[in-house]
Amino acid sequence: MKTMFTRSGIWRTPAMCLGLMLPLGGALEGSKALAQSPAPAAAAARQLGTVKSISGNSVTLATDSGSQVSVSVADGAKVLQLAPGSTDLKSAQQIALTDVAVGDRVLVTGKAGDDGGFTASRVILMKSTDIAEKNAAEKADWQKRGSGGLVSAVDGGTLTISAGAKKIQIQTADNTKFRRYSGDSVKFEDAKPGTLAQIQVGDQLRVRGTKSEDGSTIQAEEVVSGSFKNLAGTIATINAAGGTLTLKDLTTKKTMTVMVTANSDVRKLPPEIAARFAARARGGAAAGAPGGGQATASSGGQTAAAGAGAAAGGGPRGAGGMGGPGGPGGGGRSAGGDLSQMLSRLPTGSLADLKVGDAVMVVASQAEPSSQTVTAVTLLAGVEPILAATPSGSPAMTLSPWNVGGGAPDAGGGVQ
Numbered sequence: 001m002k003t004m005f006t007r008s009g010i011w012r013t014p015a016m017c018l019g020l021m022l023p024l025g026g027a028l029e030g031s032k033a034l035a036q037s038p039a040p041a042a043a044a045a046r047q048l049g050t051v052k053s054i055s056g057n058s059v060t061l062a063t064d065s066g067s068q069v070s071v072s073v074a075d076g077a078k079v080l081q082l083a084p085g086s087t088d089l090k091s092a093q094q095i096a097l098t099d100v101a102v103g104d105r106v107l108v109t110g111k112a113g114d115d116g117g118f119t120a121s122r123v124i125l126m127k128s129t130d131i132a133e134k135n136a137a138e139k140a141d142w143q144k145r146g147s148g149g150l151v152s153a154v155d156g157g158t159l160t161i162s163a164g165a166k167k168i169q170i171q172t173a174d175n176t177k178f179r180r181y182s183g184d185s186v187k188f189e190d191a192k193p194g195t196l197a198q199i200q201v202g203d204q205l206r207v208r209g210t211k212s213e214d215g216s217t218i219q220a221e222e223v224v225s226g227s228f229k230n231l232a233g234t235i236a237t238i239n240a241a242g243g244t245l246t247l248k249d250l251t252t253k254k255t256m257t258v259m260v261t262a263n264s265d266v267r268k269l270p271p272e273i274a275a276r277f278a279a280r281a282r283g284g285a286a287a288g289a290p291g292g293g294q295a296t297a298s299s300g301g302q303t304a305a306a307g308a309g310a311a312a313g314g315g316p317r318g319a320g321g322m323g324g325p326g327g328p329g330g331g332g333r334s335a336g337g338d339l340s341q342m343l344s345r346l347p348t349g350s351l352a353d354l355k356v357g358d359a360v361m362v363v364a365s366q367a368e369p370s371s372q373t374v375t376a377v378t379l380l381a382g383v384e385p386i387l388a389a390t391p392s393g394s395p396a397m398t399l400s401p402w403n404v405g406g407g408a409p410d411a412g413g414g415v416q
Contacts, residue, residue: 146208
């Protein structure tokens, strides 16, 4: 039986794996290689990561655990190149070590030294250029055949999601691939293979598959899901050194600490665009006019975060969110959906760009459900008019956890 090396270091049979590439933009964060026989009882040591530098037969590898390893490639070592999507070393092409370049993904097997170094007897790689092409193709497919929203019902193998005002039925099957977002991470590539049973009402979900003509039904090929915390409110404090801010959530009235990391996606909405979204949220009042837009976020009452995740929109990470605005077919467009969709067109920012008093919308991961501390996946500032204009009970003004950048469910990325 053939076995496959996964990012977590586990060997799995091909039937247990979800395919070489998962949807997520930017450079692929992982790779895997297929062995031609089961791992022996005393398997050779191995390292998986990205080439940071190469000189002669010495390769510096940045591993997926965050460390760097100096790898010495032994004379006569096999160097094999796999195409993205390939799972069999029989299809690999033997190349020279000089063909390996910075940015390539490699799996090396061999012997670890006492000094922390590593001597490789075999190198399996995927070229960064091949990975980028694969990612681009996957991204386009997620945009074309993908949708998403908030899970409103689970009935056996059928999931119902709300994409703005539109309801979409997701039909799953035995061959549907499931991924589940980690509760303590903001990177989709840390998501793990999941199951249908993990999906609950209230989860955010992204699906790719064959749509019915009216877009109301999708035969799911891949489903990615997660349970996220959605917050909206005014920043009360900022701790730049600690990388955190606090805000009072408008829905729960609880003061939450939000960690903003290098992986958090921070954006700011221009005032004129915020005013247009606010007008749409009020039900079509004079588009482009601020209306109630000058009110503070707190005047919005139970606004943006009510019904967290309902209006997630856009494409996969790298394409602007989770579902198309209002879902396939364009019906029931929601301001929240379009907000998530347009994030990819906004410039990126950081915690340093924020100040006390700014109104923000946040979608975050939460390691513990009862914790008052969350980690920002997406943070959008400049939303004062939107929060003020969103009355209780209207479509939720929330963001997608999968938006822009090199992550997921983007078009291609993620290692099993």
